[in-house]
Amino acid sequence: MSLLKDYGHRCRKEIYQGEIMMNNLLSKLESKLVPLATRISSNKPLNAIKDSMITIMPFLIVGSLFLLVAYLPIPGYSVWMIGIFGEKFQSTLTKVTDATFGIIGLFTLINVAYQYAKQLDMEPIFPIMSSVMSFIILTTVTDGSFGMEWLGTKGMFVSILIALVATRLYKKFYEFGIGPKMPEGVPPGVIRSFSSLIPVGLIAAIVLAAQIGFSFTPYKDIHQFIYHIVQMPLLGLGDSLISIIIAEVIGQLLWFFGLHGNAIVNAIMDPIWLGLSAENLNAFQQGHELPHIITKQFKEIYLQMGGSGSTIALALCMTLFSKSKHLKTLGLLALPASIFNINEPIIFGLSIVLNPIMFIPWLIMTPISAVISFTAMSTGLVSATSGVIIPWTTPLFISGYLVSGVSGMVLQIVLLLVGFLIYMPFFKLLDKQLLARELEEANGSGGLKMFK
Numbered sequence: 001m002s003l004l005k006d007y008g009h010r011c012r013k014e015i016y017q018g019e020i021m022m023n024n025l026l027s028k029l030e031s032k033l034v035p036l037a038t039r040i041s042s043n044k045p046l047n048a049i050k051d052s053m054i055t056i057m058p059f060l061i062v063g064s065l066f067l068l069v070a071y072l073p074i075p076g077y078s079v080w081m082i083g084i085f086g087e088k089f090q091s092t093l094t095k096v097t098d099a100t101f102g103i104i105g106l107f108t109l110i111n112v113a114y115q116y117a118k119q120l121d122m123e124p125i126f127p128i129m130s131s132v133m134s135f136i137i138l139t140t141v142t143d144g145s146f147g148m149e150w151l152g153t154k155g156m157f158v159s160i161l162i163a164l165v166a167t168r169l170y171k172k173f174y175e176f177g178i179g180p181k182m183p184e185g186v187p188p189g190v191i192r193s194f195s196s197l198i199p200v201g202l203i204a205a206i207v208l209a210a211q212i213g214f215s216f217t218p219y220k221d222i223h224q225f226i227y228h229i230v231q232m233p234l235l236g237l238g239d240s241l242i243s244i245i246i247a248e249v250i251g252q253l254l255w256f257f258g259l260h261g262n263a264i265v266n267a268i269m270d271p272i273w274l275g276l277s278a279e280n281l282n283a284f285q286q287g288h289e290l291p292h293i294i295t296k297q298f299k300e301i302y303l304q305m306g307g308s309g310s311t312i313a314l315a316l317c318m319t320l321f322s323k324s325k326h327l328k329t330l331g332l333l334a335l336p337a338s339i340f341n342i343n344e345p346i347i348f349g350l351s352i353v354l355n356p357i358m359f360i361p362w363l364i365m366t367p368i369s370a371v372i373s374f375t376a377m378s379t380g381l382v383s384a385t386s387g388v389i390i391p392w393t394t395p396l397f398i399s400g401y402l403v404s405g406v407s408g409m410v411l412q413i414v415l416l417l418v419g420f421l422i423y424m425p426f427f428k429l430l431d432k433q434l435l436a437r438e439l440e441e442a443n444g445s446g447g448l449k450m451f452k
Helices: 002-041 044-070 077-085 088-096 101-119 125-137 153-175 188-195 197-215 220-236 239-258 260-286 296-302 314-322 325-339 344-347 358-380 398-404 405-445
Strands: none
Touching: 002 044, 002 260, 044 088, 044 101, 044 153, 044 260, 077 088, 088 101, 088 260, 101 125, 101 153, 101 260, 125 153, 153 197, 153 220, 153 260, 188 197, 188 344, 197 220, 220 260, 239 260, 239 296, 239 358, 260 296, 296 358, 296 398, 296 405, 314 325, 314 405, 325 344, 325 405, 358 405, 398 405
16 A cells, blocks of 8 residues: 555656646747747738738639649549530630639739738728739830739739838828828718829829839849749748648647647748649649649648648547547537538637647647658658638548549648547547546546545
8 A cells, every 4th residue: 555655656746846837838929929929920021921821812712723623633524524614724714813823913913011000000092002003114115014923923922012112112102191281171981082193193103113123133023033032942841741741830829829830830931822823723634743842731621621730530539539528529519520621619619728638639640641741642652732712611532532532632641640649648638638527527526536
């Protein structure tokens, strides 16, 4: 009996020391990460970029759906449809794709200007028009033809930059209050129009001077300069395994402390990931080899199965193997939402937030999924994502098939099994603790008896 008591005492002491170490680690992480994440989440330009990416998503999904109908990955499908509707079947449908992905740079320009103007408490119409004007001035016209290529993915970064700068300049110039004074009784719309005269003129002059300056460089305009100096290196960096691992680790850490990790990380990475997706889509449409592994779909389809943290495996664990009434009930409630990649019931109901037991599996699940998925695609075992944008609520296996064919479904099965292996040990520990607590409450005992 004495030996058992000593053993129990040592175990309790080790658990207590382990809890202290874990709490100290979490406190240090929280003190470093949370203030930084708070500053990022309150940054107006980043919020404008994030909101604009969300706004244009319906157009990209519609364009992708028309492309899917034209090139559905079923053997013999294209031949069959062409036989029914004629040879122009695919080219006709993909006009919608060209009108969405093909002008994603223009969508980005307008949306960033609109969202940033809202962040600055401005009426958005004049910042939007100033941004479009600036974009056209800064775009080289060759033989009377406007460079349409810069309205697509190649122009996304310039569009973001122009929208942010033009909107900010308009705000500054408008606040100076310089402009013609209108007599009383003039309609407000006319007053706003004439009050914008000087700000718009100053922006035009500044942008024109910038274009003249770029014309004396080897790049000739800002588009070529940004594309070669900034955009291509960023796309190359974003298409690496290390970049997606870093993004996932940061996102998971932020979620653990109760901050929306995806929203914060996506505000920075979405322009890169969407650019990579669009290049894959163009290659897919042309029948060429897909150039990139890391895309927006790579993250959403293979690293977020069931939601952030790829928690559909955890939801299945709770539903199928829980002995605790609390976890069983939560699993039954969370599983239907997890099928559509919604996992707030798990994040806040389990809870994942500030739960030391779930910290390790939550942190490592998506980086491990990234390594497995990247390896499978780089070795040719699984097709890279086609660039087709599908709703993030598309259920498991259907999503994998739509972006990578049958091999994508197989990869999702593998990742689901890996999720079981990662989450199960920690889930069992949590389930055991909650079951003991429930039994004690049912028996009216006073305190958790960990050792008998």
